[in-house]
Amino acid sequence: MGCRASLWLLISSCWVWGIGCGTMETVLGTLGKATILGVPPKFQELTQRFGTATWKRSVENPLNKEYLFTYYNGNYTNYKPGQIRFHPSNFSLEILSTQRQDQQLYEYSITMEAGETNWHIQLAVYEPVSDPSIHILDWMLANDSCTVTLNCTAARGDNISYSWASSEASTSSPCTHNGSLLLLSYDPTNSSLACACTASNPVSRRTTAFHSSICSIEQQGSWRTGMLLLGVVLPILILIVIAGAFTLVYVIANMRQPREQSPHTEDSTVHTIYSQVQRVEKPKPPCSPVGTDHPTCTTIYAAATNASLPPYSPQSPNTEPKTVYASVMLPIS
Template sequence: MGCSVCLWLLISLSRVWGMGRGARETVLGTLGKTTILRIPPELQNLTLRFGAAVWKRDTEDPQSKLVLLKYLDGNYTNYMKERTFFHKSDFSLEILSTSRQDRQLYEYIVSKGPEEKVWQIRLEVYEPVSDPRIEVLSWAPANGSCTVTLNCTAERGDNVFYSWGSRDTGTSGLCSGNGSLLHFSYPMQNSSITCACTASNPVSSRVVTFNSSECSYEQGGSAGLRTKHLVLMVLVPIAAAMILTGVFVAIHLVTPTAGRQQELARDNAVHTIYSQVQRVEKPKGAPAAEHPSCTTIYAAATGLPPATTPAPGRAPRPPCNPPTEPPAPSHSQSPDKEPTTVYASVMLPVA
C-alpha cells in the first residue's frame, strides 16, 4: 500500500517536471478500459491561436510514426475512429478499449508558424489485480503461542505488490509485513486475530482478511487450504498409483498363460488333407482291376497315427496307380464316369 503511494507521488512529480519543460508525462492505462491522453492548458491555447495540431504515436519501426488525428481550423480527421475518440473541447484523445499494443509513446504537436510545440505522453498499460486469497501453509501451537504461516496470492494482475496489516489496533504489530508470505506468532489467550492482505498494482487494489479465534484451522475471510487437506492431496495420488501398478503387473502375469493355452489349442486343431486322384477308366471287355480305383479324399486328421502294421489275416492293399491327367469334362460323358468323392478320417503320419 505504501509503495503504491510512492509510485503515485513519483508520477505526479514527473508530470509537474514535464509541464515545466513542456516535454513529457506518463499516463497509466487499465487493460480493457478507456484511457484519456490530455494536453496541458498551454498547448490548448496554442492550438486555438494557430489552429493546427496533430496526434501521433510511435510504431515498432523507430524511423516511422503513426498519425492518429489531424486538427485544422476547427475541423479534424480521425484516422482511428474504431479505436479512439477526439474531444474537441480540450483536444484530448481517448482510447476506447486499452490494449497492450497501445503501450507506446504519443505526441501532440502544435504548429505555430515555422515552429512546432511538442507534448509527449508515455502510456503504460496494466492488467488490474483480481481478488486475492489466503492459504494457511502451517499452523501449530508451541510454548503457549500459536505460530502461523500465511500466503496471499492473486491469480491475475501485472506487477502485483503484496502487503500485510491489521485492522485491530491491539494486534497491529503481529500482521505487519510486505510480500505474499506472512509468518507470525501470537499468544493463545488472545480471543481474536485479524490480518488483512492487500494486493495492489499501479491501477488497482484488492483486500482480503484472515480471522481466527483460536489456534486451529477454523478461520474466516478467504483463508485457503488446511494442512490435512494438503496431506490428502499427497496421499491419494500415491495410493492410486500403487493400485494401478498392481493391476498392470497382474495383467502381465496372466497374459503368458493365455498365450500358452492358445498355442496348445493350435497344436490340437484338426488338420484337413485335400487329395484328388482320377479313376482309371476300364476298357470294354477288360478284366477287373486288381486294386480299387483311386478317388478324391477329404480327410480330417487329428492326434497320432495308429500302428501301420496290417491286421492279421488281411493282405496289404496295393498302392494306387499314379494319377493320370484327367480328361476334359464333356457334356456327352455318362454319369457313371463322373469322379466320386469319399470323406475319410485318417491319422497324421509321424514326423
C-alpha cells in the same frame, strides 16, 4: 523497446531534426478500460491560437510514427474510428478499450509559424489485480502460542506487490509485513486478531482479511471431543458386527444338523414276513375255477407292511405297504 531507450531516441531525434520536444509525462492505462491522454492548458491555448494540431504515436521507435488524429481550425479527422475518440473541448485523446499493443509513446504536435511544439505521453498498460486469496501453509500450537505461515496470492494482475497489515489501526501489530509470505505468532486466546493482505499494482488495489481462529482453544476442544467419540464408538461398532457374524454362522449350522441325522437308506425299514404252512393231504382233482361253491384250492392273502413309518424324507425310498399274494397248494393223495 524499453521506455528509457524510446526516450533517448526521442531526445536524439529532437537534437538532430531541430524539433521542439516539449515535455513528456507517463499515463497509466488499465487493460480493457478507457484511457484519456490529456493536453496541458498551455498547449490548449496554442492550439486555439494557431488552429493546427496532430495526434501521433510511435511504432517500434520514435522515428516511425502513426497518425491518429488531425485538427485544423475546428475540423478534425479520425484515422482510428471505433478505437479512439477526440474531445474538441480540451483536445484530449481517448482510447476506448486499452490493449497491451497500445503501450506506446504518443505525441501531440502543434504547428506554428516558426515550427512546431510537441507534448509527449508515454502510456503504460497494466492488468488490474484480482481479489487475493490467503492459504495456510503450516500451523503449530505449542507453549500457549500459535504459529501460522500464510501465503497471499492474486490470480491475475501485472507487477503485483503484496503487503500485510492489521485490520485495526495498530503500530505494534504482528501482521505488519511486506511480501506475500507472513509468519504470524500470536496468543490463541486472542480471538480479535485479524490480518489483511493487500495486492496492488499501479492501477488497482485489492484486500482480503484473515481471522486468527485456526489455533483457538474452542476449535482444539471440539477436535479433541471428536477424536474421543471416534475412539469409543468405532470399537463398539466393530464388536457388534463381529457378534452378529458369529450368531449368523451358529444359526445356519443348527438348521443343517436335523437334515444330516434323517435316514437315507431303506435298510432301516421293518417288514413283517409271513411263512407258508403246508399240510399233507390226499390228491384231489385240479382246482375249481374261482367263483364256484366249493373250490379245491385255498388262497391265502398275506400283507407285509412296515411296523412303523419313518418321517417323510425326499431322499427316502417308497415306504408304502406291500401286499404279497401267496398260494398254498394242497398235495393230491
